[in-house]
Amino acid sequence: MAKFSIGNNIRKLRFNANEMTQQELAEKVGVTRQTIVAIEKGKYSPSLELAFGIALAFNVPLEEVFYVENNPP
Amino acid sequence: MSYQERRSIASLISTLLIGGAYLLYVLQRYQADAPANELHFWASAILIMIPVYILLKIVAIIVFTILNTIATRVQEPDIADERDRLIELKSVRSSYYTFMFGFVLAMFTAVLSMPASTLFLVLIISLLAAMILYDVAQFYFYRRGV
Numbered sequence: 001m002a003k004f005s006i007g008n009n010i011r012k013l014r015f016n017a018n019e020m021t022q023q024e025l026a027e028k029v030g031v032t033r034q035t036i037v038a039i040e041k042g043k044y045s046p047s048l049e050l051a052f053g054i055a056l057a058f059n060v061p062l063e064e065v066f067y068v069e070n071n072p073p
Numbered sequence: 074m075s076y077q078e079r080r081s082i083a084s085l086i087s088t089l090l091i092g093g094a095y096l097l098y099v100l101q102r103y104q105a106d107a108p109a110n111e112l113h114f115w116a117s118a119i120l121i122m123i124p125v126y127i128l129l130k131i132v133a134i135i136v137f138t139i140l141n142t143i144a145t146r147v148q149e150p151d152i153a154d155e156r157d158r159l160i161e162l163k164s165v166r167s168s169y170y171t172f173m174f175g176f177v178l179a180m181f182t183a184v185l186s187m188p189a190s191t192l193f194l195v196l197i198i199s200l201l202a203a204m205i206l207y208d209v210a211q212f213y214f215y216r217r218g219v
Contacts, residue, residue: 030154031154031155031156032152032154032156032157034075034076034077034156034215035154035155035156035157037075038156038218041218042218043217043218043219044156044218044219046155046156047155050155
């Protein structure tokens with residue numbers, strides 16, 4: 001299977017959610033602020049549970065939060 | 074630099090200081106006392122090392138937490154989430170492989186009929202190397218990502 005990376009729109013979604021801070025999002029989904037920072041920077045791919053948790057925090061479907069950056073051939 | 078990265082560096086420094094000082098102390102005692110029962114001396118050295126290391130490490134972490142809070146004026150929540158647990162697991166794995174390599178090396182010294190002091194010295198050094206690698210791996214994973 002070809003390698004692909006996962007991008008995210010968390011920064012944009014936070015902005016649209018009344019400039020929600022990373023700390024506020026972290027508290028909503030039950031992780032540390034550093035984990036949210038790492039996810040935003042693409043340094044950490046969250047578990048399915050956390051990914052859905054983030055989507056629920058913004059009240060949007062999962063694919064609006066995360067997307068495939070390089071489509072496999 | 075994040076809180077976890079600073080904590081890893083503090084842990085690494087304390088490991089180097091505690092481990093290095095203890096190793097020097099044991100070597101000095103060994104040369105000064107020239108124990109008749111080498112096995113007893115080295116086994117005691119390892120058994121004493123474990124609680125001493127744990128105790129001093131706890132003190133070092135408390136000191137770091139206090140200094141960090143004073144410097145940043147932010148009290149970091151000491152919770153571990155899924156990323157912390159993953160990094161912990163990966164670091165423990167690196168540490169485990171290092172110690173296993175040292176253990177096999179120590180067995181080779183016994184097979185080659187080297188003195189007991191060599192075997193125990195290799196064991197203590199591999200223990201220290203495993204602890205150091207644990208801190209280095211944690212810093213690396215927090216900085217580079219997992």
